[in-house]
Amino acid sequence: MLQQLSAEELPKVEKEIIDFINTYTIHDDLKKSMLYSIEAGGKRIRPLIVLSTVSAFRKELTPPVHQTAGALEMIHTYSLIHDDLPAMDNDDLRRGKPTNHKVYGEALAILAGDGLLTGAFQLISETTLSPAENVLLIQLLAKAAGIGGMVAGQAGDMEAENKHVPLNALKAIHRGKTGALLTYAFVAGGILADQPEYVIGLLEKLGKHVGLAFQIRDDLLDVVSTTEELGKQVGQDEKSDKSTYPALLGIEGAKQALAEELGQAEIVIQQLTKAAQFQPKIFEELLALFALKK
């Protein structure tokens, strides 16, 4: 099922993004720079969560679903472009390719990020959903991506570099940096599938566990993978003396923490199955993406 969503529905999400950029951008190099990072691919995990959530509630995948998922991926992509900048994480490699500023220069990379961020809100504002749904999706996205979410998480992450932070502080950083957008993906899926408030609440809870699982796995991969497997430089966290789950808990401890978050997510999926017209299979497949390969 997840396979099928990836193969058939993700291209529609990508088409919404690319069409949007091609329709509205009036500066050629800016357009190229944004398309470069969008077309670099990546796991598309956030749009996949939106699509999976709507599907799990047996709802149709209409254009507003693809557009909302596209807007979310635009925000995620902007955050990668800005995070990779020399003043931030100073990364040369992303998704197996040179980072945006390595190809287009820092000025255009900053502007490409600004353009994708701004465009995401325009894209949602233009769906055929009711104005009330559009405003809600915009509001929650801005909250998740902004100064109470992702942007604050990134600021905390920068601050924590070359410094040892306790586990609770690390969790707070990741709730913002990666958790907020992943949680939004589940919640937006629930809104698009017209679910009632208590179901949205369960999706939010699920998103938080999946978000932490995602980050722990990401930290672990930086230790146990090769650069070729990962498509970005490995060992970066240790090099920059970053506080990570493996650094704080050891590799085995981090693996255990990952298993715990995934276990908690399982419990929420069972609750969802009882609470709603809900097909758990696709979420089981989704969770498997967050486990470490044996």
Place this chain on the structure above:
Amino acid sequence: MLQQLSAEELPKVEKEIIDFINTYTIHDDLKKSMLYSIEAGGKRIRPLIVLSTVSAFRKELTPPVHQTAGALEMIHTYSLIHDDLPAMDNDDLRRGKPTNHKVYGEALAILAGDGLLTGAFQLISETTLSPAENVLLIQLLAKAAGIGGMVAGQAGDMEAENKHVPLNALKAIHRGKTGALLTYAFVAGGILADQPEYVIGLLEKLGKHVGLAFQIRDDLLDVVSTTEELGKQVGQDEKSDKSTYPALLGIEGAKQALAEELGQAEIVIQQLTKAAQFQPKIFEELLALFALKK
């Protein structure tokens, strides 16, 4: 009248912005960095246009007016923070104070900009206006600020550095870089004052003339002012061999072009006076801000 709006209503706009930042920001230095640039002041010309436009139609200045004006100023402030970065215009001084990155470092300056941009959309989404009005105000703001507007204008401006561009290309850059947000200020005011489409059309036309006037005046001030008067480094355009109106038209030619745009704006104000319940006096006072002092 304009004096009174400045004295009594602009502080309400500023309060909306500062309350928003204080309510939502969960990272201390990020909060300080955003507040630093917001509290640095500046002319507040964009919020003043929103307030003036609503007032000219004899409508009440309610909290949604202050919030929309605040969101617009947040977008303007983010664009200044990013434009001042070393990779962009590399400015050390802004509004008479060190630029954001000089005080908080580049990483936080980038994030403060991202946070203000994202927050602007959240702030509008939370007004008590109808969802349809909120979506429209968000959509037009994203269009004005994004890849078909301000961000594209800034990309064009960077590209034009150390290069001689013809007058038409220069105008196109400025329509994006400064014109789009100034035009939005008039249009948003019209929407907030519940004006019909043809009046909104006139406000858009007015915004375009005022936007060009603003830029020509800005270019002229860079040549004829001192750093102390202006609160930012003068002579920067010539230093970076930028194409400007004075460079292309000479100082007298630029002054004449400014007078022409202001004359066109006058004509639109007369049309507005015929078309709507409209008080022209406040717009006359507004236009005077864009003329050069004798």
